[in-house]
Amino acid sequence: MIDYLKGKVWENYGDSISVLCGNIGYKVYVPIKLLTSVKKGDDVELYVHFTMPKEGSPVLYGFQTLEERNLFETLLKIHGVGAKVALNVISHFSKEEFENVVASEDVETLSSVPGLGKKLSQRIIVEMKNRIEKSPHIPPDLLEILTSLGYKKSEIVKSLKGIDFSKPIEQLVKEAVAILSKRLAE
Numbered sequence: 001m002i003d004y005l006k007g008k009v010w011e012n013y014g015d016s017i018s019v020l021c022g023n024i025g026y027k028v029y030v031p032i033k034l035l036t037s038v039k040k041g042d043d044v045e046l047y048v049h050f051t052m053p054k055e056g057s058p059v060l061y062g063f064q065t066l067e068e069r070n071l072f073e074t075l076l077k078i079h080g081v082g083a084k085v086a087l088n089v090i091s092h093f094s095k096e097e098f099e100n101v102v103a104s105e106d107v108e109t110l111s112s113v114p115g116l117g118k119k120l121s122q123r124i125i126v127e128m129k130n131r132i133e134k135s136p137h138i139p140p141d142l143l144e145i146l147t148s149l150g151y152k153k154s155e156i157v158k159s160l161k162g163i164d165f166s167k168p169i170e171q172l173v174k175e176a177v178a179i180l181s182k183r184l185a186e
Contacts, residue, residue, distance in 0.1 A: 002026075002060065006045045009038050019044055019062070028062035029083075032091035049073060051083060061087060066147075067095055067140045078127050085115040089124075102128045139165055142172050151180050159183045 005028065007021035017038060018025040028046060038044060046062030047069040053059065061083060063069040068090055075086035092113050093101065101109050102125050110121040138160060146156050159179050165172065 002048050002050050004046065005048055005060075005062065007043070009040055009042045009044055012038065012040065017044070017062075019046065026060055028060045029087060030062045031068070031087060034062075034064055049083075059083065063090070065140060066144065071095055071098065074128070074131060075124070078124055080120050080123060085113070085120075088113050088115050098128075101125075105129070139169070139172070141169055142176060145169075145173055146176055146180070149177070155180060155184070 005019050005021055005026055007019045007026075010018040010020040010025045012018075012035065013027070015035070016027050016029045017035065018027050028048065030046070034044075044062075046064065047066050049061045049063075049069055049072055051059045051061070061069075061072060063072060072083075072086050072090055075081050075089060076083065089098065089110075100106075105125050107118055107121045107125065110116060110124065111118050113121075116124075138156065142165070143153065143156060147153060156176070160176055163172070163175060163179070167175075
């Protein structure tokens, strides 16, 4: 399936962009912050989520980071959250802001997102609170480097619990590779 697109912005439609890859333009729905920051002719690289609704045409959703796409896909697993609502959440909050809203159980702030009422906001907070607390806050750069080295995200999350992430990225990579190599050798 389509996982990643790299190309030029061909059109900006107000809720989506057309990304020209070779001689094919892909219509991709993107978060508002990306939509407002690109113009025709800009180069873009997007991590893509492909959906095939029961009724209608296939739809592509694009994100600047793997972290954004992962959050989008996690939100889709919550009953009552569709792709448009998940995209709106990502459009209104950075990952850190969203985690703070969930951790502080701020239903009011979350329900300010278009398409989210108080009940659905409460459900999102309850379900996301468990997921956020269970996984360590691994810096995105470190996660990306380690996955590019061939480690699985699940292995990384399990192995790096308790590591001090405030160190420089070079030192974190060395420590993480040593821990992961040792753990996989066992």
